[in-house]
Amino acid sequence: MMKSMTKKQKELLLRIIAAAVLMAVLAILPLKKYPLLRFALFLIPYFTVGHDILRKALKGIRNKQVFDENFLMAAATVGAMALGEYTEGVAVMLFYQIGELFQSYAVGKSRKNISELMDIRPDYANLETEDGVEEADPDDVEIGSIILIKPGERVPIDGVIVEGTSSLDTAALTGESLPRDVAAGQEILSGSINLSGLLRVQTTKEFEESTASRILDLVENAGTRKARSEQFISKFARWYTPAVCYSALALAILGPLVNMLIFRVPGNRALWSDWIYRALTFLVISCPCAIVVSIPLTFFGGIGGAGSKGILIKGSNFMETLANVRTVVFDKTGTLTKGNFVVTRICPAMYGGVAAETLYTSRENTGNKEAAAAESGKASEAGDRLLEYAALAERYSSHPISRSLKEAWQKSLEKRGQGIADDQSSDLSAARVGDTEEISGKGLITEVDGLRIGVGNLQLMRDLGVTITEENDHSDVEIGTIVHVCAGSEYLGHIVIADEIKPNAAEAISDLRKTGVTRTVMLTGDAEAIASRVAQKLGLDEYHAGLLPADKVTRLEQLLDEMGGGSSREVVNDGSIDGNGSNADSGKDNTGSSAKNGNKGKKGTLAFVGDGINDAPVLSRADIGIAMGALGSDAAIEAADVVLMDDDPMKISRAIRLARKCIRIVNENIWFAIGVKLACLLLGALGIANMWLAIFADVGVMVLCVLNAIRALV
Amino acid sequence: MKKTYKIDVDCANCANKMEEATKKTPGVKDAVVNFMALKMKVEFEEGADVDSVMQKVIENCKIVEDDCQIFL
Numbered sequence: 001m002m003k004s005m006t007k008k009q010k011e012l013l014l015r016i017i018a019a020a021v022l023m024a025v026l027a028i029l030p031l032k033k034y035p036l037l038r039f040a041l042f043l044i045p046y047f048t049v050g051h052d053i054l055r056k057a058l059k060g061i062r063n064k065q066v067f068d069e070n071f072l073m074a075a076a077t078v079g080a081m082a083l084g085e086y087t088e089g090v091a092v093m094l095f096y097q098i099g100e101l102f103q104s105y106a107v108g109k110s111r112k113n114i115s116e117l118m119d120i121r122p123d124y125a126n127l128e129t130e131d132g133v134e135e136a137d138p139d140d141v142e143i144g145s146i147i148l149i150k151p152g153e154r155v156p157i158d159g160v161i162v163e164g165t166s167s168l169d170t171a172a173l174t175g176e177s178l179p180r181d182v183a184a185g186q187e188i189l190s191g192s193i194n195l196s197g198l199l200r201v202q203t204t205k206e207f208e209e210s211t212a213s214r215i216l217d218l219v220e221n222a223g224t225r226k227a228r229s230e231q232f233i234s235k236f237a238r239w240y241t242p243a244v245c246y247s248a249l250a251l252a253i254l255g256p257l258v259n260m261l262i263f264r265v266p267g268n269r270a271l272w273s274d275w276i277y278r279a280l281t282f283l284v285i286s287c288p289c290a291i292v293v294s295i296p297l298t299f300f301g302g303i304g305g306a307g308s309k310g311i312l313i314k315g316s317n318f319m320e321t322l323a324n325v326r327t328v329v330f331d332k333t334g335t336l337t338k339g340n341f342v343v344t345r346i347c348p349a350m351y352g353g354v355a356a357e358t359l360y361t362s363r364e365n366t367g368n369k370e371a372a373a374a375e376s377g378k379a380s381e382a383g384d385r386l387l388e389y390a391a392l393a394e395r396y397s398s399h400p401i402s403r404s405l406k407e408a409w410q411k412s413l414e415k416r417g418q419g420i421a422d423d424q425s426s427d428l429s430a431a432r433v434g435d436t437e438e439i440s441g442k443g444l445i446t447e448v449d450g451l452r453i454g455v456g457n458l459q460l461m462r463d464l465g466v467t468i469t470e471e472n473d474h475s476d477v478e479i480g481t482i483v484h485v486c487a488g489s490e491y492l493g494h495i496v497i498a499d500e501i502k503p504n505a506a507e508a509i510s511d512l513r514k515t516g517v518t519r520t521v522m523l524t525g526d527a528e529a530i531a532s533r534v535a536q537k538l539g540l541d542e543y544h545a546g547l548l549p550a551d552k553v554t555r556l557e558q559l560l561d562e563m564g565g566g567s568s569r570e571v572v573n574d575g576s577i578d579g580n581g582s583n584a585d586s587g588k589d590n591t592g593s594s595a596k597n598g599n600k601g602k603k604g605t606l607a608f609v610g611d612g613i614n615d616a617p618v619l620s621r622a623d624i625g626i627a628m629g630a631l632g633s634d635a636a637i638e639a640a641d642v643v644l645m646d647d648d649p650m651k652i653s654r655a656i657r658l659a660r661k662c663i664r665i666v667n668e669n670i671w672f673a674i675g676v677k678l679a680c681l682l683l684g685a686l687g688i689a690n691m692w693l694a695i696f697a698d699v700g701v702m703v704l705c706v707l708n709a710i711r712a713l714v
Numbered sequence: 715m716k717k718t719y720k721i722d723v724d725c726a727n728c729a730n731k732m733e734e735a736t737k738k739t740p741g742v743k744d745a746v747v748n749f750m751a752l753k754m755k756v757e758f759e760e761g762a763d764v765d766s767v768m769q770k771v772i773e774n775c776k777i778v779e780d781d782c783q784i785f786l
Contacts, residue, residue: 056780063777069727104724111750223748224755234730293726300750 004112005105012101016094019049023090035084042086050077050093067241069287075245076283080691083273083280088691092284099699103293106706110297110713114219114304120172120191120212122156128200138207149199155190158210159201166197173211174310174646191215214637218312222303223296225315229666233295237288244286244681251685252279274687281684284694290673290702294709295666301713302662310645311655318641321624322659326604327563328517328652329556331618332524332531334611335628336538336649337499341400343408344480344500348382348493349472384412386493390485393446393455395433401481404497439463443483454486466491480530498530506538508649515656518604521559523552523618552618560606560623609652612636626652662712669705676701716757717764721747722783732782735774741767754784 005013022045031038047054050073057074060066073096080089126148127136133148138156141147146162149155155168167179170192179195182188188201191212207213255275259265299316306313313319333339391409394402434447442463443456454464461468466486472493474482480498484491502508509520522543524531531545544555608615608622611629616639619625627640629647637643644651680697683689689697723729729749736745736754741762746755756771758764765786772784 059780063780065731065778068731069725100725107726107750111752220751220753221748221755223750224746224753226746234733237727237730238734288727289725292730296726296749 004109006108009101009104009108012097015049016097016101019045019090019094022048023087023094027087039081039086042081042090046077046081046086046090046093049090049097050074053093053096054078067245069241069289072241072245072283072287076280079276079280079283083277085277085691092691092695095695095699096284096287099289099702102703103289103706106710107293107297110301110304110710113713114300114307120154121216122154122190122212125156126150126153138210141203141207143203143206145203147201147203149194149201151194151196151198153194154212155188155192155194155201156210156212157201157203157207158188158190158205159203160187161185161199162202163200164197166199167195169193169195170646172308173215176310176646176648215307215312218314218637218643219303219307222313222315223300225317227295227299227316227320227666229320229663229670230295230299230316233291233670237292240288241286244282248279248282248286251282252276255279277691278684278687281689281691281694282681284691285677285680285684285689285697287698287702289698290677290705291670293702294669294673294705297706298662298665298669298709298712301710302658302665305713306655306658309651309654309658311651311658312637312643312645313655313659314641314643318624319659319662321605322607322642322656323663324605325607325624325656326517327519327521327559327606328512329521329523329559329606329608329622330540331552331608331610331615332522332526332534333499334647335609336505336522336534337501339499339611341404341481341497341499343387343404343495344498345496346383346387346408346493347472347474347496348386349468349491382493386485387412387495389448389451389453389487389492390455390483390495392433392448393436393444393453393485396436397438397444401483401497405483405495451487455483457482458484460484461486461491465489499526501534501537502647502649505649508652509538509540511650511653512656515653515660517653517656523547523555525549549614549617552615553621556606556608556618556621560621563603563606607652609649610636611647612639626655628652665708665712669708672708673701673705715760715762715764716755719754719756719768720785721752721754722785723747723749723752723779724781728779728782731778732775735778736771739767739771739774742771745771 023042026038026041026045031041053070054074056070057068060068060071073093077089077093080086080092122138124135125138125141126133127141128146128148141157147157147159151166161182161184163184165181165183167181168188169179170189171177172193173189173191180192182199187204188199189212190207190210252275255278256271259271259275265271296316299319302319303313303316313322330336387405387409391402391405394405432449434450436444436446438444439456439460442460443454445452445454445460445464447453454460454466458468461484464486466484466489468484468491472491474494480496483495483497485494486492512520519542520540522531522535522538522540524534524543524545525547526545528545531543534540535543547555605623607624607626608618609626609628610619612619612627612635616635619627619636619639619641624642625640626642626644627636628644628649628651642655644655676697680689680693684694721729721732723732726749729747732754733745733747736742736747736756741759742756743759744757748754756768758767768784768786772786775782775784
């Protein structure tokens, strides 16, 4: 323990030990007969342990800053000494200093813990120069420089890999423990650790603008946006200390006077010293340290702990809002779904439970060399054929749908070990595709292997006179875009292309419910049918489909109104710079913070979760904006209040839980400290509490609160 | 204009007092002291002379809390 102490702390510890030993010795020595000597001797430990407090108290008085804890302690102990309670006088000072030491140790320790948790600041970069490789300060590396990252080293600056393959440990950034494989051409972010291979990287950002620096900056500045409870405490401390001092004075003077005048108690020295003693215990109890230090400590720990799990919370105020979330609004693409369009289902047409055969017979007629393989007639083979026809037909189209079809076909070829080199396969397939006619909004018609193939939507099938029997009509169960394929007038089947739902999205939603979220809403620009199925599959309460980006803001405002606090935006900023104190001075900060502090009249708050692409206005309009998968996206990091470093939707409920825990600890500390203090003040005024209880009420409560606060850092 | 300074102060309440004192200094529009990160963020009035304002801020902070430091 000694090792991790600062010089100041060690000095204080020595003073405490010396004074404690001296005091114990003096308490045992039979000095009762020599009152003056006893007094003089007790002054030694008293000054040893408390000289700095006395000096500060005097300075405070000189600077007209009377009411602080130094004054409280000085007055209480000087008073106790004057009353002849030497042991107690020294003990109060002693315990007060123990408390101070503990507090400063605990604070220093959590500062260190958090900087260790967030230890992503690189010390150097291996800069490639004309004279070889040299270790440079990351700050001095210019954009476009080539740096080398050896295995085991931290990526110092964001960049693009020029040469080499490796796997990266991104745990410090995302909390994700699985290493990520990277190769030349890929972008890598500072803060991650290179695990296996040597990488040559061309930097794309300056050190200051790199991910690691930005994250650290964000976490360190989080404390400058103070939570309501923090503001409450500093206001509380401002009137509390003077109030207690005046009450103590009143107690010392009015107590005896009332007794003398009303109860006709004889006004002797004992009466006065009894009431002065009570007043002194008052002073000791009243010290506001416990709450004043434990609240920011809790937030600091909470924000630091969350940061190490890949959840960046931009301020203590957002911690409060997040803990209160009752409605969560999601953007669909990139948040609940992966945002990539892929073939999710291939569904060959069935005729009486048997996959369409026509395809293969016609292929045999054309004498295709692959025809032999089709003889088995299995559904999976039929599926491959279906995909092949669709992909070939879409060969010359650049529509996103045709791209997904071609990708899927390429993949299935590779799977079957027929992954032919790209140019070769395109030569081969080019020969098989004839004239193509694209019909806008419907699909296209082309010739493949001499067959007239139609690929498109239902309308196209109708136009071509193709009937889809009930057996083959799955339009009401499929999620996504359905692409129908026909040959001549025969229906071959359909392929579903959809934005994949994230594997744990449904679990994330149900987990949110468990944390007490009562309403989950999805906003999307997609069509009604797709939205409704995604919402159903995920168990969402509501969805709103077909929204343009601007509509999303309007819809969100409606939701805010429904929560009964729609006007919260207009709450006046109380003059602090809570909201716009960060380096990220986006316009949102200036307009957003006031509202975020003004959710008092509402039942819970509303969170919007988006991926930061196109939804910055919505992110800032919500009570709390959560951007996910925002690693490296500057716009999202700036617009959001909470940044999830990867795109795992489970992190939303985890963030809410962390915030809840943090706020719970804060409330526990506030009520516990104020409760114990008020109780002790009452007991002290009644003359039941002695100085020792008062010391507990001060130092004991503070230690307990600090220990409780440290729990937030997990 | 905003600037961030490193500070050194021992107790949380002292940090609050520094914040108050800084806010009251002429030329300072707003100030936030972050005790846990030991940082102070000062927003200056338009056209204020940062150096002289900060000297005044240090003086004012020393009055409320003798044992504090601001690293300019």
